[in-house]
Amino acid sequence: MGVNRKLAAAMDACQIKQVELARRINTEIGALTGREGHVTDRDIRRWLDGKTQWPQAKQRVCVEKVLGRSAIDLGFVPRSKSAAQAPPEDPMYRRTLFAAATGTAVALTTGAARPRLGQSDVNRFRAEYAEIVADDQALGGAQQVENHAVELAMRIKSSLAAGGASAWVRTKLYCLASDVTCSAAFAAIDAQARTRARIGLDNKQGPGR
Template identity: 75%
Template sequence: MGENPELAAAMNDCQMGQAELARRVNAEIETLTGQPGHMTDRDVRRLLAGHTRWPHAKQRLSIERVLGRSATDLGFVPRSKKAAQAPPEDPMHRRSLFTLAVGTAVAATVGATRRLGQSDVHRFEAEHAKIIAQDQEFGGAQKVENDAVELAMRIKSALAGGGAASARVRTKLYCLASDVTCSAAFAAIDAQTRSRARGHRDTAVTFAGLSGDSETQYHVWNHLSMVAGQRKDHAEASAAADAAKSLSIAKKDPLYASLAHMRNAHAHAGRNDRSAAVKALGAAERSFGRHTPIQRPPWIEFFDGAELDGLTSIVWLRLNEPDRAEYHLHRALAAIHPDRVRNRTYYIAHLSLAQARQGDFESACATGDRAAEILGRVRGSKRTTDTLANVRKLMVSSGTREPSVLDWAERSQAWI
């Protein structure tokens, strides 16, 4: 047993002290598992002194992410093949983290023995497509988030494993790692777990920067705008939307410009700046009208005519014009793709809110029941249940004595 100079050198390269490494590792563990980590600077000293030669899976994988190097490059030595693959002690995440640890080891081995190629890109893209489909159907479920984190880690491990790859393939893999991490971020956004969403976003920023790709960087700014809006930091949400608009992909593709304008409209509406919000909405609609149906990355396929109406309705609700919001919500629900169960439920809930805010409680109850019928399939979407909770609060605070409304308010407690 001796000191670990490799770990000390990596910390020095990152200009990171013992307490800072412990803090960053704990944040990564929370991002990965949803549970806070418990590493202390004393644990880091034990690693540096060589007293702990092979950290357990959660800490080991998180240290790799923070310092950007593999476990062996950091001077860690597996106790045995079995120990290297031992699952972590957290029973909720035991399976996903065990798969992640094994996947990291396999990816490193594969990368060291053969060249990474387009087939690897296609394989990872196919896995990401399945995650996107799960997200559209089930919403911010923990499994969707965990699967995305696990896939991003395997892509990163493949890149760090030492295998040769062309610059084009490496760029595509960094782009994909960023996009996959953004999928984890959106699952966290939908589940209203803001700290995990920010953690995923920060990781995606790193991958996007390494890719040097405008579209990938746009994807990250889009999510940053959403996360900022969720915590009601509308100035940051607007700044992120402006950054997305400045990228070359938004300048050459009107669809990307349209979505960035829409994010700006949401931010302005959140600040109750009606003039700026309406102006941004108009820009979003005009840009959308100029786009052509070409092949684009899977993540932006959601942004079609139905989604344009759906997102527009949120702006009008924030501007306290529920009648306009209801108009766009009916249009969105009439056109939305049947596979997008999560978004359909989300907009049905907002239709209920728009009706309630106009005092039409009877219609709001009926619409809320429509949402409740499919809530069981999208339990991960806390955004939806929070919207229905707002409908209930509005009804209760109105002081209505209408029996059917009071009955709905009581029944709805079971699913919100």
Template identity: 70%
Template structure:
């Protein structure tokens, strides 16, 4: 028995004390099983001192979820068979808890009289159905922290199922790694929408590992696309360009013009941000040509956002970076006219950019009116800091104009409350 330094370090890194960890483990247990947990800070002390080397299965899964590491990485280890008081792992108990967390039991087979779990296509389908719900929720209303937490939890459950020793064919295992990567990218995008860049990058660090293990180029493309977005928020346009180039080099981008188009748009953003107008326009032209060649076909749900409306929306941001707000406004009107009614988050995001384009052209009253329309949309959207930050840029332009127009002064005062 010895001190569990790995657990102590993880708690310190997450700024979680003993009592707080106990409270959060109990909350996770109740949320996943509808039954209250009974962990105390005394139990946590036992984990830290090494007195308890292998907590119960449901406790381990919740600790992993809270601290973002596997039980083994947190310094836990099952007692050996030679220990005086062994604490055997009950695989049926573990599977029952996982079933309560996911809403369906893992398949169980019996071999030589011993029960064991086997991961199959049914598990892939079950996890994928939950992933599709996350995508739909995110694309409609955003959700930021809510979506991010759900996606991170689902990724942890997929990872736990793979690490739990369940037998799986190579094909099923690859599908689960692909799904774990895609789900983690959804968590990253929710963090991007909230402009929580550190969290987004941490999610992507995990996603790139899963994507590599999946061996699938589309999954790897998904990670590079999101990495370009995170780098763009940091104004690291060299990294945006590198991520876009990595995406363009993948088989999926060479095979499907839709993926090539989106990668070229990321390149256009990088060139515009770096001040290279000629390269930005060439990349923009390539994005439009590739988009025109793409055919309707079944694709992963995450890329369904990239339609004609999104092409115009992303193009408008290139023109804003090139200091041509009139061209940006043209594309923003096209985007807002084509965005599907159920995608409120995207409508709010591009409406805020329309307000910004109008303000940069000196059309202050119109910009304020568009800003008000954006705020009305934001009342239905959760946590899109990208949008509120854009409105903050509008407000700075309006204030710096020094206008004494009553309607503009009124908007400037009112906007303090929601920016």
């Protein structure tokens, strides 16, 4: 771990200070995910000091866009070989991610009474999403994180298709499904699987879509 001179040089070349870089990254995160980011100048200092060597995927994507260079060229160091090497794209897996992203998951039950979804279902899915976020922060770029996120997004969509719910609960679940799909996409970015990532980010679902 040491000072990230490549990042410092890129910031100097673009004449961007730490506070301004954080602001621009947050704006790009907002454009990418629909929610403005929370990067601060303290985070930028940690990058420059080398304390954070491999930022979160959405942060890396956006700093790449702001500074016009790849994460590697900006001096960031992948936490594992899988994060730096592109695995083969699986057409079947791309279709699965597309289904989760576009909300085409179908109900797994037919001919049965439609279960009523409530706050307990929102809490259950949200707790599982928290596990995915924790795994992503700990592992970064792991296929299991992406797989878990895709599978959870599909189950949320399937539950919405199979069960009745109030407008409030449906809105909460659609927003959660969108967040989970974004997590799958960012895990794909970590793994350099850009096609899968683009599917997820281009088609993330929310209420009313």
